[in-house]
Amino acid sequence: MEVNPGSARGVPSQPIAMNEQRDALTTIASHPVASPPAEAGRTVLRVGTCDLEAKDGILLQSLVRLLSGHEGLCVQHCDSPSDCDVLFVPASWPRRVGNHCLTVQLLEPNAPDLPSSDAGLFMRRPMRASNTASVLQAATAQFARRRRGGAAAGALATLFETMTGLLMARERRFTVLELSEGRTLGLDFAHGLVRTDLDADGLCQITLSLMSTRRGDAGDMQTMATWPAMRMRDLVWRWSQRLALQADGVIVPRGRYRLLRWPDASALSLPGVPRLSALLTQQPMSVQEAAGTSGLSVPSVVRFLDAALALGIAAPDADAGPATVDPVERRPDPGVARGLLRRLREQLKLW
Amino acid sequence: MVNDDLLARGGELKILFTGVMGAGKTTAIRAISDGGTLSTEVPLSEGATESKRLTTVGLDYGECRLDDAVTLRLYGTPGQDRFRFMWDILAAGAFGLVILADNSRDDPIAEVEVFLAAFAHLVPKRRTVIGVGRVDTRPQPDIETWCARLAASGHHVPVLEVDVRESMDVRLLLSVLVSMAEAEHV
Numbered sequence: 001m002e003v004n005p006g007s008a009r010g011v012p013s014q015p016i017a018m019n020e021q022r023d024a025l026t027t028i029a030s031h032p033v034a035s036p037p038a039e040a041g042r043t044v045l046r047v048g049t050c051d052l053e054a055k056d057g058i059l060l061q062s063l064v065r066l067l068s069g070h071e072g073l074c075v076q077h078c079d080s081p082s083d084c085d086v087l088f089v090p091a092s093w094p095r096r097v098g099n100h101c102l103t104v105q106l107l108e109p110n111a112p113d114l115p116s117s118d119a120g121l122f123m124r125r126p127m128r129a130s131n132t133a134s135v136l137q138a139a140t141a142q143f144a145r146r147r148r149g150g151a152a153a154g155a156l157a158t159l160f161e162t163m164t165g166l167l168m169a170r171e172r173r174f175t176v177l178e179l180s181e182g183r184t185l186g187l188d189f190a191h192g193l194v195r196t197d198l199d200a201d202g203l204c205q206i207t208l209s210l211m212s213t214r215r216g217d218a219g220d221m222q223t224m225a226t227w228p229a230m231r232m233r234d235l236v237w238r239w240s241q242r243l244a245l246q247a248d249g250v251i252v253p254r255g256r257y258r259l260l261r262w263p264d265a266s267a268l269s270l271p272g273v274p275r276l277s278a279l280l281t282q283q284p285m286s287v288q289e290a291a292g293t294s295g296l297s298v299p300s301v302v303r304f305l306d307a308a309l310a311l312g313i314a315a316p317d318a319d320a321g322p323a324t325v326d327p328v329e330r331r332p333d334p335g336v337a338r339g340l341l342r343r344l345r346e347q348l349k350l351w
Numbered sequence: 352m353v354n355d356d357l358l359a360r361g362g363e364l365k366i367l368f369t370g371v372m373g374a375g376k377t378t379a380i381r382a383i384s385d386g387g388t389l390s391t392e393v394p395l396s397e398g399a400t401e402s403k404r405l406t407t408v409g410l411d412y413g414e415c416r417l418d419d420a421v422t423l424r425l426y427g428t429p430g431q432d433r434f435r436f437m438w439d440i441l442a443a444g445a446f447g448l449v450i451l452a453d454n455s456r457d458d459p460i461a462e463v464e465v466f467l468a469a470f471a472h473l474v475p476k477r478r479t480v481i482g483v484g485r486v487d488t489r490p491q492p493d494i495e496t497w498c499a500r501l502a503a504s505g506h507h508v509p510v511l512e513v514d515v516r517e518s519m520d521v522r523l524l525l526s527v528l529v530s531m532a533e534a535e536h537v
Contacts, residue, residue, distance in 0.1 A: 261498050261502065261507065262498075262508075262509035262510065262511075262527070264494060264511070264512070265511040265512050265513065265520075265523060268511070268523060268526070268527065269523070274523075274526045274527045274529075274530035275530040275533060275534070277509075277527075277530070278527070278530040278531045278533065278534035279534050281507075282477075282534055340364070340417070340421060341529055341532060341533055341536075343417045343418055343421065344364065344417055344423060344525075344529055345526075345529060347415060347416075347417050347423070348383060348415060348423075348522055348525055349522060350522055350525055350526040350529055351522075351526050
């Protein structure tokens with residue numbers, strides 16, 4: 001799969017073309033921040049399919065053309081999954097797209113309902129104009145809610161979503177994020193570095209807005225080579241920790257997730273995160289289960305998973321493969337042990 | 352094996368620090384012990400550097416009282432290979448194992464694998480955490496490489512970049528260890 005150069009997003013479920021070399025860099029025309037363009041106050045939703053049979057794709061394309069402009073819908077078909085706002089997928093499709101994309105899982109007529117989620121909807125077969133219109137109306141309403149929430153979450157959420165989207169798409173090309181106030185971030189994916197003229201604190205506490213995203217050229221790389229660099233992994237964790245404090249704009253993904261390995265030390269500095277990591281390395285959990293067991297808030301768990309998925313150390317349960325840690329022997333009567341561990345935490349000021 | 356029966360009865364908790372000479376075992380124990388620590392350090396007879404002039408010839412010991420009934424005992428194994436016979440003795444009944452590594456060495460990952468193998472029958476990997484020091488001066492191998500190589504050998508343990516001169520980093524290692532133990536009791 002070629003990651004659409006005009007988009008900051010990708011769908012890593014498809015094989016990624018690895019034949020791009022960095023000998024000659026091509027500047028790709030600036031494109032606006034990836035979001036549905038407004039049309040006379042209405043949002044056009046780009047609708048497509050991923051991993052469905054060809055006949056489903058053709059049918060959906062016809063229905064989208066039929067429905068656009070009717071039933072309050074402003075939709076258009078999109079061939080590139082990475083550019084879609086709404087993606088129709090099979091029933092048991094493990095989530096592999098960023099939170100910008102709303103999935104619609106196609107269920108068989110007698111299949112049980114799926115739990116509701118801000119990350120996805122479901123629809124029962126057969127695909128008809130009536131049920132397709134209903135689900136696209138629900139999607140339109142959900143995007144409207146997201147925009148209201150996104151405005152409150154602000155600039156940092158957009159930056160974070162852009163960077164994690166590029167990481168999930170396994171982007172390797174040097175990418176430039178143009179920020180407000182004339183600032184710039186250079187994302188050196190090949191070396192896992194972020195280069196910027198901001199100081200480290202300014203970068204971590206950033207309040208600047210993302211104005212545009214573009215591919216960097218040789219000149220950009222030469223200029224930014226002299227700028228201070230920060231490890232991209234560390235910045236992703238720092239931003240996720242800041243966003244964890246914001247409940248607005250959080251989209252809770254459906255399904256269960258597992259850590260493939262422990263996160264970096266920079267991720268573990270917040271209270272509760274070591275416990276969350278211990279739980280998720282042992283067994284897959286939903287966001288709600290992880291929050292309830294770890295004691296962290298749902299937004300904290302969601303942002304932790306956003307970062308972990310983007311950095312490739314977490315995966316949806318179906319993708320995670322066999323357990324990579326020793327099976328846990330559950331202890332009977334854990335009350336006494338928990339009490340001692342709590343005292344250990346208090347005495348040594350652990351978190 | 353793991354000393355959780357003693358947890359139930361109340362008694363002592365033992366955490367073992369191990370690793371090659373110069374990895375920071377003595378420093379780590381001192382960073383979190385109550386009061387003084389017992390150290391069996393003597394000047395290095397050879398191989399001394401600006402930052403490493405002493406070596407442990409027996410063991411390090413520190414403790415931290417949790418309450419009137421329970422004491423956390425911290426043991427540091429001697430790093431020199433000729434004291435290897437003490438590892439089994441010190442590790443018996445340990446609550447957890449902290450392996451400290453020096454990233455400036457030629458193949459620190461291979462060295463840690465030796466410790467993982469040596470202690471595998473005494474402390475399970477789910478109670479083992481690895482702290483890698485000197486990553487700031489020697490960035491390679493990076494933590495991703497650490498995790499990948501250890502995973503390829505069947506070792507799925509936390510690997511954290513630390514500076515054991517900072518008590519916060521030592522407490523991070525213990526936070527992870529305690530979290531792993533708590534997850535068993537969920």
